[in-house]
Amino acid sequence: MGDISVIEMREGIFEDNDRLAGELRGRLRTQGTFLLNLMASPGAGKTSLILRTIEALRDEFRLGVIEADIDSVVDAEKVATAGVPVIQLRTGGFCHVDAFMVEKGLGGLGGDPLDLLILENVGNLVCPAEFDTGAAKRAVILSVPEGDDKPLKYPLVFSVCDVVVVNKLDYLELSDFDVTKFKTRVMNLNPKAEIIEVSCKTGHGIQTWASWLKREIERLKR
Amino acid sequence: MHELPVIKKVLDICLKHAEASGVRKVLSIDLKVGKLSDLEPEWMQRFFDFASKGTLAEGAKLVVERTPVVLQCEACSQKFEVDLESRQEVECHQCGAARCAVVSGREYYINNMEVL
Numbered sequence: 265m266g267d268i269s270v271i272e273m274r275e276g277i278f279e280d281n282d283r284l285a286g287e288l289r290g291r292l293r294t295q296g297t298f299l300l301n302l303m304a305s306p307g308a309g310k311t312s313l314i315l316r317t318i319e320a321l322r323d324e325f326r327l328g329v330i331e332a333d334i335d336s337v338v339d340a341e342k343v344a345t346a347g348v349p350v351i352q353l354r355t356g357g358f359c360h361v362d363a364f365m366v367e368k369g370l371g372g373l374g375g376d377p378l379d380l381l382i383l384e385n386v387g388n389l390v391c392p393a394e395f396d397t398g399a400a401k402r403a404v405i406l407s408v409p410e411g412d413d414k415p416l417k418y419p420l421v422f423s424v425c426d427v428v429v430v431n432k433l434d435y436l437e438l439s440d441f442d443v444t445k446f447k448t449r450v451m452n453l454n455p456k457a458e459i460i461e462v463s464c465k466t467g468h469g470i471q472t473w474a475s476w477l478k479r480e481i482e483r484l485k486r
Numbered sequence: 487m488h489e490l491p492v493i494k495k496v497l498d499i500c501l502k503h504a505e506a507s508g509v510r511k512v513l514s515i516d517l518k519v520g521k522l523s524d525l526e527p528e529w530m531q532r533f534f535d536f537a538s539k540g541t542l543a544e545g546a547k548l549v550v551e552r553t554p555v556v557l558q559c560e561a562c563s564q565k566f567e568v569d570l571e572s573r574q575e576v577e578c579h580q581c582g583a584a585r586c587a588v589v590s591g592r593e594y595y596i597n598n599m600e601v602l
Binding site for chain 2: 266275352
């Protein structure tokens with residue numbers, strides 16, 4: 265037996281992903297494309313919010329969508345019906361999207377210039393939070409029926425996001441969801457996150473959401 | 487949940503270093519993973535055993551140090567450790583304020599490895 269030696273590595277596990285994400289962010293900024301990483305659990309309303317966003321901003325901005333699903337094209341079909349360019353990524357069992365998949369998605373969308381590109385991440389509050397996709401900003405949707413305790417259960421996703429959209433507000437009076445408690449729990453981890461209350465069903469709050477996006481798109485282009 | 491892609495990355499990085507240094511065998515790998523990550527060390531080892539079969543790192547033991555979650559209060563700048571697994575409400579240990587930012591606990595880092 266030879267001698268045991270130690271090799272010092274001191275290397276980040278996601279270094280290559282983070283490097284590519286940084287490159288993508290720079291490239292998209294140069295092109296004037298604001299990439300939003302939209303994360304939420306299944307059924308929270310990611311596709312509904314995208315459809316509402318298309319409705320609100322389509323006259324002002326050139327929009328595109330990257331849909332990621334483990335293995336289906338249902339969401340992409342809905343978005344395509346709304347008439348904006350969309351590409352479906354099948355993650356093939358992977359529970360999240362990383363920068364490498366986004367790069368593939370960008371290739372698939374062709375070279376048409378876009379102002380806002382929304383990445384609908386895989387429905388899951390755990391894994392997507394770990395991976396930098398190259399997005400300029402990260403949004404999390406939390407729907408009222410999921411409960412106000414989610415920041416306690418999934419702190420990572422709420423600590424890395426820039427904006428939290430509380431969806432299904434129309435359901436509030438049927439539930440024991442405490443909006444104040446929820447906001448405090450987000451602030452406990454991430455005081456800079458904006459919190460926007462919406463109902464994709466009734467349209468409540470969609471203007472506030474659209475204004476947030478508009479401000480961010482314009483800020484990126486400056 | 488996403489242990490497999492993470493472990494593949496760990497293995498790739500280790501093999502790159504092992505090959506560059508001409509080692510015969512990797513015995514153990516020292517990792518730092520922040521407690522904000524949901525990775526389970528037991529599953530990481532199982533996935534590693536599976537992914538590393540037939541490589542220099544086959545049989546290597548993962549030594550995973552879970553680094554604590556540290557928050558910093560926006561009001562008084564006090565830094566304090568929290569146990570998020572307890573699912574308790576968080577407030578600043580010094581002034582009781584609620585607005586706190588995460589300063590560490592998201593680490594994903596390979597420290598070193600023992601080799602022959």
